[in-house]
Amino acid sequence: MDSQNLTLVVDGLSKLYWTKSRTPGGGIQPISFTLEPGTFFTLLGPSGCGKTTTLRCLAGLEHPDVGRLSLGGTTFFDGEAGDHVPLNKRNIGMVFQSYAIWPHMTVFENVAFPLRVRKELKLSGEEIRQMVTQALTTVGLAGYESRSATQLSGGQQQRVALARAIVRKPGLLLLDEPLSNLDARLRDEMRNELKRLQKQIGITTIYVTHDQVEALEMSDVIAVINAGQVEQMGSPRDVYDRPANAFVANFMGATNFLSARLSADQPADSRGTVALDTGETLDVWFPHAVRRTDRIAVSMRPDVIRLAAAGSDNPEGGNRLTGTVVSSGFMGNIERYSVKVGDEIIQVHQAPDAHFDSGSRVDLLFRPERTLGLLENRAEVVGAAA
Amino acid sequence: MHPPPARARRRRPRAFRASVPSLIMTAILCLLVLPPLVMLFRTSLVNYEDASAPYSLINYVKLIEDPLLYISTFNSVFFAAGATVVSLLIGATVAWIVERTNAPFKWLAYVTTIVSLGTPAILYVSAWIFLLGRAGPVNQLWKEITGSFQPLVNVYSIPGMMLVEGLLWVPLVFLLCGATFKRQNADLEEAARMSGGSVFDTVWRVSLPLAKPALYGLAIFIFIRNIEAFDVPVLLGTPGGIKLLTSDIYLSMTRVPPDLGHSSAFAIVMILFVSALLYLYGRVSANADRFASVTGKGFRPRPFDLGRYRWIGGFVIILNFLLVLALPVLAVLWNSVTPFVRGFSLKAFSTLTLENYVHVLTDSYYLQLALNTVFVAAISATVAIAVTAVAAWLSVRKWPASGPLNQLASLPIIFPGIVLGVAMIQLALRTPFGLYGSIWLIAIAFIIRYLPYGMRYAQPAVMQIHRELEEAANVSGASQPGTFRRIVLPLTAPALLAGWLFIFLVAAKELSIAVLLAGSRSKTVAVAMFDQWTNGQAGEVAALGIIWTIAMSCCAALMMALSRNDMKSQGTL
Numbered sequence: 001m002d003s004q005n006l007t008l009v010v011d012g013l014s015k016l017y018w019t020k021s022r023t024p025g026g027g028i029q030p031i032s033f034t035l036e037p038g039t040f041f042t043l044l045g046p047s048g049c050g051k052t053t054t055l056r057c058l059a060g061l062e063h064p065d066v067g068r069l070s071l072g073g074t075t076f077f078d079g080e081a082g083d084h085v086p087l088n089k090r091n092i093g094m095v096f097q098s099y100a101i102w103p104h105m106t107v108f109e110n111v112a113f114p115l116r117v118r119k120e121l122k123l124s125g126e127e128i129r130q131m132v133t134q135a136l137t138t139v140g141l142a143g144y145e146s147r148s149a150t151q152l153s154g155g156q157q158q159r160v161a162l163a164r165a166i167v168r169k170p171g172l173l174l175l176d177e178p179l180s181n182l183d184a185r186l187r188d189e190m191r192n193e194l195k196r197l198q199k200q201i202g203i204t205t206i207y208v209t210h211d212q213v214e215a216l217e218m219s220d221v222i223a224v225i226n227a228g229q230v231e232q233m234g235s236p237r238d239v240y241d242r243p244a245n246a247f248v249a250n251f252m253g254a255t256n257f258l259s260a261r262l263s264a265d266q267p268a269d270s271r272g273t274v275a276l277d278t279g280e281t282l283d284v285w286f287p288h289a290v291r292r293t294d295r296i297a298v299s300m301r302p303d304v305i306r307l308a309a310a311g312s313d314n315p316e317g318g319n320r321l322t323g324t325v326v327s328s329g330f331m332g333n334i335e336r337y338s339v340k341v342g343d344e345i346i347q348v349h350q351a352p353d354a355h356f357d358s359g360s361r362v363d364l365l366f367r368p369e370r371t372l373g374l375l376e377n378r379a380e381v382v383g384a385a386a
Numbered sequence: 387m388h389p390p391p392a393r394a395r396r397r398r399p400r401a402f403r404a405s406v407p408s409l410i411m412t413a414i415l416c417l418l419v420l421p422p423l424v425m426l427f428r429t430s431l432v433n434y435e436d437a438s439a440p441y442s443l444i445n446y447v448k449l450i451e452d453p454l455l456y457i458s459t460f461n462s463v464f465f466a467a468g469a470t471v472v473s474l475l476i477g478a479t480v481a482w483i484v485e486r487t488n489a490p491f492k493w494l495a496y497v498t499t500i501v502s503l504g505t506p507a508i509l510y511v512s513a514w515i516f517l518l519g520r521a522g523p524v525n526q527l528w529k530e531i532t533g534s535f536q537p538l539v540n541v542y543s544i545p546g547m548m549l550v551e552g553l554l555w556v557p558l559v560f561l562l563c564g565a566t567f568k569r570q571n572a573d574l575e576e577a578a579r580m581s582g583g584s585v586f587d588t589v590w591r592v593s594l595p596l597a598k599p600a601l602y603g604l605a606i607f608i609f610i611r612n613i614e615a616f617d618v619p620v621l622l623g624t625p626g627g628i629k630l631l632t633s634d635i636y637l638s639m640t641r642v643p644p645d646l647g648h649s650s651a652f653a654i655v656m657i658l659f660v661s662a663l664l665y666l667y668g669r670v671s672a673n674a675d676r677f678a679s680v681t682g683k684g685f686r687p688r689p690f691d692l693g694r695y696r697w698i699g700g701f702v703i704i705l706n707f708l709l710v711l712a713l714p715v716l717a718v719l720w721n722s723v724t725p726f727v728r729g730f731s732l733k734a735f736s737t738l739t740l741e742n743y744v745h746v747l748t749d750s751y752y753l754q755l756a757l758n759t760v761f762v763a764a765i766s767a768t769v770a771i772a773v774t775a776v777a778a779w780l781s782v783r784k785w786p787a788s789g790p791l792n793q794l795a796s797l798p799i800i801f802p803g804i805v806l807g808v809a810m811i812q813l814a815l816r817t818p819f820g821l822y823g824s825i826w827l828i829a830i831a832f833i834i835r836y837l838p839y840g841m842r843y844a845q846p847a848v849m850q851i852h853r854e855l856e857e858a859a860n861v862s863g864a865s866q867p868g869t870f871r872r873i874v875l876p877l878t879a880p881a882l883l884a885g886w887l888f889i890f891l892v893a894a895k896e897l898s899i900a901v902l903l904a905g906s907r908s909k910t911v912a913v914a915m916f917d918q919w920t921n922g923q924a925g926e927v928a929a930l931g932i933i934w935t936i937a938m939s940c941c942a943a944l945m946m947a948l949s950r951n952d953m954k955s956q957g958t959l
Contacts, residue, residue, distance in 0.1 A: 061857055088863045100858035104876040114862035117872070164862065174861075 006072030006171045008035040008204055013067030013077075015057050016228070028054045029228045030067060035204050035221070040195070042207045044215040045225035046251070051208045054225075055174050058206065059094050060087025071171050088117075093165030093203075094174040097181065099157045101149040108145035111135055111163045118168065135167040138197065155186045162194075166201060173198070173205040179214060191217060212252050216240060224248050242287035245375040246297040253301065256346045258282075259376070260296045265289075266373070274298060274373055278342040282319045283368035288375070295376040302349040304370040307337065310361035319371055321346075321364045325356050339364060405787035408780050412787070414773065415794040418834050422801065422809035426657075429812055430650035445651035454629065455655075462631040465547055465619070466612035470605055472552025477559025478601065480706045484560075485567040486593070487690045489699025491707075495560065498711040500946055502557035504938030506895035506912045507617045509931040512919050513714035514550045515541055515621065516721060542626030551618045555608055556710050562607075566600040567593075572688040585690055603671035610663050613656075614802035616898035621919070631656055632804045632898070639808060639902060646812065653805040661800045715935070722928035742929035752914075752930060758825055759910040762900075763893035766832030767886045773833075774840030775848075775882055779874055782848040783856070792841065799838040803898030806835055810903055823905025831899045836889045843885025847878040880948050887945035894938060 016027035028050035035041050043051035056062040057077075058069065066079040071092075076085045093114075102110055111132045115123050123131075136142050139159040144152075149160065158178060165173055178194070179187045195218045198205050209215055215222050216236040223233040224247075232244035243249035246257060260274035266286040274284050274296055284298055308314070310322055323341035335352040338345050339362060346364065356362055433442045449455055484495045502510075518524050518541035528538035540546060570593065578588040619630040624637070631652070638649040692699055723738045746752045777795050780788040798806070810831045814822040821827045851874060859869040875882075897912040904913045911934055918927045 059857075059861055061860070087860050088865055090861075091863070092861060094858070094861040096854040096858055098852055098854045100852065100854035102855055102858075102873060102877075113859065113864070113872070117859070117862060117864040117868055161858075164858070168863075 006037060006204070008172060008206075009068070009070045010034070010058070011068040013054070013057055013064050013069055015053050015062055015064045017053075024228070026050060026053070027228055028057070028225070029230075031223075031230055033221075033223065033233065035206075037204055038199075038202045040198055040205050040207065040218055040220045042209060042215040042219040042222045043225055044209060044212060044222050044251070047210055049225045050228040051210075051225050052176060055176055055206060055208050058172070059092055059174055060085065060090050091168065091170050092172045092174060093168075093170035095158070095161045095165050095176065095178045097177045099154075099161040099178075099181075101152070101157050101160055103148075103150045105149060106145065107136070107141065107147045107149055107152070107160050108132055110149055110160055111167050114164060114168045121168075131167055132163075135163040138166065138201070139163045140193075154182050155190060158182065158190060162197070166203065170203070173203045175205065175207045177208055177210070179209070179211075187214075194218065216252070224251060226251075243299070243372070243374060244288060245377065246299065249297075249299045249372065249374055254347065255299045255301045256305075256344075258298045258300075258344060260284075260298050260373070262290065262292050262294065262296055262373075265292050271368060272373070278344075280321060282321075282371055284371050284373035285369045286373045290373065290375060297374050297376045299372045299374050300346075300366055300370065302336070302347040303334075304366050305346070305348045306365045307339070307348055307350055307354075307356060308363045308365060309356075310363050312363060314363070314365050316365070316367065318365060318367045323362060323364060325358050325360050325362055327358055328356065404785065407776075408785050408787040408791065411773075411777050411780060411791055412794065415777065415791065415837075418773075418830075418837070419794055419797050421813055422806060422834065423657075423797075425812045425816075426650050426653050426805070426809045429646050430654050432647050432650075434647050445647040449648065449651045449655065454634070455652075458629045458631050458634050461544065461623075461628055462613055462619075465544055465551070465623075465630060466609050466615070468545070468548030469551035469555070469612045469615075470609045472548055473555035473559045473608055474601070474605055476552070476706060476709070477556045478563045480556075480703060481560045481563035482567055482589075482593075483699040483702055485564050485689075486570070487692050487696075487699050489692060489696050489703060491700045491703045494707045495703050496946070498707045499557040499560055500942045501711055501715070501935065501939045503891055503942040503945075504895075504940075505935045506897070506915060506931065507554055508621070508895075508897055508912055508915045508919065509718055509927070509935065510554055510714050511550060511617050511621050512915075512924065512927060512931075513717040513721075514553070516717045516924075517713060518546060518550075540626075542622055542628075544628060546626075547618050547622045547628070550622065551612055551615055553710055554618070555611065556706070559604065559608060560706075562604055563597075563601070566597055566604075570596060575690075576688070585692070588690075599670060603667060606663060606667040606670060610660055610667065613660065613663070614804070614898075616804055616901075617916075632802065635804050635808060636898075636902070639811070646808075649808050650812070653802075653808050656802055656805055657800050660802060664800060715932075718928045718931050718935075720928075721924050722932050724925065742925045743933070746926060746929045746933060754907075755909055755911050755914050755930075756934075758908060759894050759912075762825060762829050762832060762910060763890045765829045766836055766893050767889035769829075769833045770836045770840040770889055771844070771882055771886045774837060774844045775875070775878065776870075778841060778844035778848045779870060782845060783853075792845070795841045796838045798834050801835065803835065803896065804902070806831055807899040807902035810899070814903075823903075823908060825908040828900050828903045828908060828910070831903060832893045832896065835896075835899060836893060839889050839892070840885055843881055843888070844878065847881035847885075848874065851877050884945050884948040887941055887948070891938060891941055891945065 011032050012030040013032070014028055014030040016029070017025045019025035026048055031054060033041070043054055045051045053062060057064045060076065063084065064077055064079065067077070068075070068079065069077040071090075074085070075081075075083050076090055077083060102113070105113070112128050115121065115128045115131060132145070133142065136144065139162050141156065141159050141163060144156070144160075149157070152160065161178070175194070179190055182190060191214055198218075207215075207218065216239075219236055221233065222236055222239045224231045224239060224244075226247055232239055232248045234242075239248060240252050243252060249255050250257070259277045260282070261277070262272070262274055264272070266272045266289060268287065268289045270286050272284060272286060273281050275281050276298070282298060284296075290296065314320055321341050323339040323346065326338040326340050326345065328338075329336045330352060333352075334349045335355065337348040337350065337356065339348055340346075341364065348364065430445050431441045431443070433440060433444050435444070480495055483489050484492045516522050518539050520537055520540075522541075524539060525537040528534065541550070574596065575588050575592055578592045579585075583591065614632065616632050616636070619628075619633040620636055622628075623630050623633050635649050635652050635656070638645045638652070722742050723740065725737055725739055725741065774795055777791045781791040801809070810827060811822075814827050821830075855877070856869050856873055859873045860866070864872060894910075895912050896910075897916055900910045900913045901916055904910060909917070911930065915927045915931065918924075
């Protein structure tokens with residue numbers, strides 16, 4: 001049975017936990033998305049934001065409060081109709097954060113387990129052997145069949161967990177922070193490997209992580225989640241270049257914020273002028289519509305700012321702020337400066353060819369299209385994407 | 387956001403279905419645990435003297451008015467406290483030397499413990515009665531050296547009872563203390579040494595205070611066991627005219643006709659007393675957790691270097707070996723090869739004989755005893771472990787309605803053995819199908835008695851399984867029973883097997899329940915030893931004891947090996 005090429009529909013799914021004092025204690029507010037077959041979808045957010053709850057609801061490990069969940073034509077969960085397919089009947093593959101490799105079984109038996117417990121498939125021993133071998137070959141562990149699972153390194157255990165998740169060709173693959181227990185070098189390696197495998201198998205994958213670099217590199221679609229709410233859903237470029245608000249911009253990588261005010265409403269994808277709280281005005285790009293009354297956070301990433309000696313020419317035009325270098329640190333490929341502008345400290349990353357001493361006056365030059373005017377708080381409307 | 391009530395109603399069937407396993411387990415446990423308690427309480431209220439007023443508090447009134455209750459209570463508490471001090475002093479010292487220093491002969495301490503775990507208490511007690519008795523080697527030697535006609539020690543006294551009972555519990559104290567000392571973080575001690583403290587300073591100011599809550603908890607636990615003790619009070623106290631709570635209950639049950647009302651009221655009083663102590667124990671051991679100094683993985687306690695004093699440590703270990711194992715076993719061995727009980731003398735060597743062994747090994751009566759004992763012990767260990775393994779899994783994984791499982795399975799801990807025996811006799815008398823005097827009655831009593839032990843092994847074993855190991859099986863398509871069978875059982879198997887062996891061992895030597903319940907054809911080895919000892923057939927008891935001890939020591943060795951492996955594997959999983 002080939003259960004791949006199925007569309008996943010999540011509609012208004014929600015699961016909230018309540019503390020003893022009847023206040024919300026985590027979980028996920030209603031979330032909706034539709035994933036075309038083969039999509040690599042990432043739930044990204046800080047710990048405790050509800051991303052793992054969402055994943056566990058999809059797997060069937062948690063029982064959602066409300067919503068609908070279906071894969072292809074099969075409805076897994078429908079809060080209205082009271083349908084609930086037990087997790088062991090869903091045919092979903094999952095890789096756990098701890099890998100959950102059973103220590104009392106060999107590598108072969110670990111991977112064969114999902115085939116053995118599905119009696120209705122009526123697989124012969126030979127078929128099981130072939131499917132396990134194929135899965136282990138896919139993850140690059142052919143020849144490890146008879147190893148005891150506890151003799152494996154972290155990276156190998158990870159691969160066994162992956163082989164076990166894909167061995168019965170599930171309709172959906174769930175990955176719960178699978179790289180967080182690996183050391184940095186191995187993590188980089190496995191990131192590429194996972195992405196390559198996912199494209200090769202073509203399986204719809206949902207990936208949970210708190211690491212924005214992983215999310216950006218691997219995903220087709222990212223959902224940024226904060227405190228149980230989806231802040232933004234979109235492609236990696238979309239989320240990075242056109243963050244919905246200050247939280248998303250901050251979570252997707254280091255950035256500087258300056259508080260500002262508007263004099264008029266701004267439509268989406270427009271350029272306009274804002275007045276900083278310190279009095280200066282900046283030319284700013286608005287990726288999303290904002291109203292005159294909204295509090296604005298102007299976001300400039302440290303690498304879009306160019307430093308120059310104070311008062312030097314600015315042939316390209318654009319924004320200019322003046323400040324004093326507080327400290328600098330040489331980091332090899334870049335030099336990192338902290339520059340005091342008014343009462344704010346602004347981080348700047350520069351190529352290390354020119355050097356500015358602490359205490360020197362500098363101009364900070366940056367282009368308006370790289371200067372983003374964002375909502376300081378969460379947007380009222382959350383867009384559904386993909 | 388808030389689910390409307392209509393949907394909550396529709397979901398109820400699902401929630402109910404999920405709570406079925408827990409409800410079944412609750413029913414099984416209730417059926418096992420509650421009848422003895424209800425029966426005791428009911429009988430204690432029956433007025434046997436006045437048929438017109440069937441229920442009254444007369445038994446309690448008589449009990450409270452009888453000065454004997456206060457004498458027995460005082461004696462029991464005094465005896466239990468003294469015995470606790472003896473076993474803690476010896477057991478804890480040896481445990482510390484073995485676990486935390488580089489003293490020689492450590493293996494000897496383990497051998498002592500293993501063999502002692504497999505030996506019926508009755509055998510030890512009889513050995514000490516021989517050793518310290520009026521005509522025993524100790525008093526004989528004293529008389530010959532001093533020319534005195536008065537014996538040095540009188541074993542039929544409270545101090546004598548304290549000593550014998552204390553030595554009985556040394557192996558268990560050694561094991562439990564050893565576990566505590568093993569978990570102590572050597573960093574804390576090394577910090578004290580680096581700050582300039584001597585070994586003594588470090589032990590006195592750092593190690594001991596750290597272990598204190600655990601030691602207090604252990605002391606209360608051993609005290610409870612000593613209050614419940616049966617063998618020593620009956621074998622040493624009764625001949626010496628010293629009455630204790632357990633021997634009082636036993637005597638009022640074996641009187642003709644048995645005084646059921648009195649013994650039941652007595653039993654209820656004892657249950658209340660033990661419950662109060664257990665509550666105290668719970669409070670103390672909850673505190674002990676806050677002192678646990680284990681931090682994270684990869685931690686290994688480093689032993690103290692005793693330097694020139696290593697030999698003192700070795701000497702203590704040898705002394706422990708002599709007192710707890712060698713002397714009693716030699717005494718039993720001596721009794722087993724002498725045709726009649728006689729003091730130790732060179733003259734007696736000419737009369738040594740293996741006749742007792744021949745008799746024990748050929749008489750079908752003894753074979754029947756051994757079969758009975760193995761059967762009862764195996765059945766009770768199997769059922770207790772099976773029930774508690776499922777109950778522990780349901781309760782650790784917080785299945786719906788699993789709340790009362792842990793409490794129910796732990797409830798029998800409030801029954802002293804003799805009390806459970808009294809309750810089971812009354813239950814058996816009211817069941818129609820010939821339970822009274824049958825071996826099944828003993829098996830059921832043992833199952834009830836050892837449920838808490840099973841829980842103590844099963845619960846931590848399940849807790850150690852990472853939740854995701856089970857979730858991975860569910861996601862892979864395994865049903866809940868399938869997950870239990872394929873994942874939970876194999877992973878807890880070493881701990882469950884160790885628990886099985888432990889229950890098997892204690893059940894095989896349990897006397898206080900079996901002595902009341904055994905009929906003429908359902909005697910266990912411990913009961914037979916008790917009967918024969920009180921009838922003066924010491925030789926055969928000794929021969930039987932030696933053979934039995936060898937067999938049980940093998941089981942004990944297996945159990946220790948399994949527990950050790952289990953501890954090792956915890957590090958890697």
